[in-house]
Amino acid sequence: MDIKALSDILLNIFYVMVGLMMILTMIYTLKDKKHKTRYGTAAFWGILAVIFIFGQFIPAEVVGGLIIVIAILSGFNQVNMGTIKQLDNTFSRVKAEKIGLKIFLPSLVIAFVALAIAQFTHISGVAAIGISAVAALILTLIITRCSVSEVVEDSDRMLQSVSSTAILPQLLAALGALFTAAGVGDIISNMISNVIPEGNIWLGITAYCVGMALFTAIMGNAFAAFTVITVGIGVPFVFMQGGDPIVASALAMTAGFCGTLMTPMAANFNVLPVALLEIEDKNAVIKVQSVYAIVLLAIHIPLMYFLAF
DSSP states (O other): OOHHHHHHHHHHHHHHHHHHHHHHHHHHHHHOTTOTTHHHHHHHHHHHHHHHHHGGGSOHHHHHHHHHHHHHHHHTTOOOOOOOOOOOHHHHHHHHHHHGGGGGHHHHHHHHHHHHHHHHOOOOHHHHHHHHHHHHHHHHHHHHOOOHHHHHHHHHHHHHHHGGGGGHHHHHHHHHHHHHHTTHHHHHHHHHHTTSOTTOHHHHHHHHHHHHHHHHHHHSOHHHHHHHHIIIIIHHHTGGGTOOHHHHHHHHHHHHHHHHTTOTTOIIIIIHHHHHHTOSOTTHHHHHHHHHHHHHHHHHHHHHHHHHO
């Protein structure tokens, strides 16, 4: 079996695992008699589970139709959090004091295992993240000594807290591909060419970095913005002016992440913490991050100039 086939198999296994978790959330929702929109919420998670588990076997047109259905459910406010088992604060505090800094080890495992797989194997990056997530989950079970049922319950709590925004990253990535196919990059290039003098590297870099941040803020996803902005600005105004494509592309991505820090569209980064921590101000995380994001974005411009040229 070649590496690509193995990567695809692993990726499908991880999709199935995610889908099964969504099915459990659907079941929990249906059992919740106090849930005011339990049928709409259960339908949302059930449809999403079907897409994750059987998506490769379902025609694209059918998947598109299912996505429209869950969008309608969300648009009519039919996807809401049900009755969630609340954590005991005393128990949580005692466990936190006992575990201490070891609680951060699973997060580090995700990064280091994924990096090791990327460096020493040819397994795809997405599959590597899945493997590292499973490794982190196993380590979490060992450190906390919790049961699998507790993991399932807490995963359900997180899914219901995030609600319909859980699918936002996938939708935004698809939107980026759609924009590229529609020629949005060419339109942006034509617009920028009327503003930036030919051969002005500093302005080209500034437009590339700021464009990545702004478009990421609109899209909510730097990966979705990267293709469009690189085609429209990066290639003609940076790469073709002598910039190293590898260095400039890497810095453009991190410039895009500065936009991620400043937008509610990046739900998994900025909306999820607010929901899980039950913060009243929905933009609290964004307000704190924005100052740092702007400073980091400004630093990217000279970095790209001196490192890529």
